[in-house]
Amino acid sequence: MDEAWSPVVLAESSSSTETLLEDLWTGAIPYAVFPGFLDKSECSGVIEALKTAPMTTFKSGDALVSTLGVYLPDAVSDPDAYFARAAELEPAIASLLERGQGDVRDRIRLMFASHLKRPVVAATGPEGQEYGQGSLRVHGSGAGSSVHRDVVSVDAAGWNVAEMDAQFSAVLMLQPPEAGGELTVYRQRWRPEDDTEFKNKGAKGWDPRVVEGAQVATYAAAAGDLYVFNPTQYHEVPLTSGESDRVSMQFFMAFDFEGDGPVVTFS
Template identity: 25%
Template structure:
């Protein structure tokens, strides 16, 4: 069997804080991910995990996501209709989530902290993506204890006719853990993007492991307080961590043609 050819640029970068070069490298595909240990300190994580009890937690539709993932906040790809357009129900869910978020009074607000630090790194504030002038929701909370299938997230493929007022040229995923397991729960990212023939390996919302077998990859198990930023167009998955909690805030960042950053979930 021939040796795996390795891309030296597909690397995990570890730093004390995010920089504009990190974001640019991820967008350009010259880094795999940027990991910031201790993005939030332990006392903040402890306060935040208690505060999340005030949020209304729901599960994904089991017909679409058969492995249970508890979450708060709507995601755009959950409301894509059969015609490929965003269903009007999304706006009702987004409004309800904003009301619930305000009522929960998360102090400190981990999503606001993350957006402020990332915006400072990039050199300009990060605004929510908009659709016909209406801002979308950003900042879901997810508890993934049973793992997540191999999948990719790329809004320009999910909505090929266009969705946002802004034109996105690269999409990054941000995760900030407030509870993490001592074993299992690794995030794995492959140097592999979607190809049309991957649809023969589809299972539910994702793909079978054979899709990424033999490809260069990076796996990371994060601790509570850690942050991870990576290009979500690369196939990625989460390993199960039975018996412990893996809870993270998450949102997507989009680099636009004008050089600004927008966010959504």
């Protein structure tokens, strides 16, 4: 029988969780969650503000996906364009995420810092340029993500954040869909040799056979829930359905094991 693979609930942690990122990185836990991190009324405020935000919309299969924010793996070949676009979009994102108790991203960083006993700060480039700090995504009905991994050290090789020892994904659920859209994470880390046999040709993602037999954990986040996981492990988001879009905000986190340097955030 497989050993238990149980998440950590941050809101219930009465003691330090300094080893949280190490436990995520080694696969000892599938994810950590802070239920109800953001008040539902604050979530509704962000969703309402998104209606007039400068979103970019594209088709994913037969579904519509809208985004606001930069995504580093899509822009690795042009650092100047990436940082310029991040700076251009930052005022709109900051306006959306400035809620009653302050910028949601600052509150997330402060919460993680209190648990990790390390500073959590916005990542900056070699010349002091600030990386994008969060991407908002609206997945319409029928949208999702097939089995895949996010490995910044490979996908953004040469960038300073890619040189850090470990990376994570933090996701704030603003509105869950009526069905589907759950985090599904497998206890199996991507290996370069997987690409030869399992990488989908001409399409995103990997053949589901790559995670055959692996332990799996799922999490259906409610509005306001915040969770963090290790995206170098295979994961997916099942197709959504129903009238409610899946609306979320996410960014990466990275840090070095040695020393007491900061955890940095970027998107």
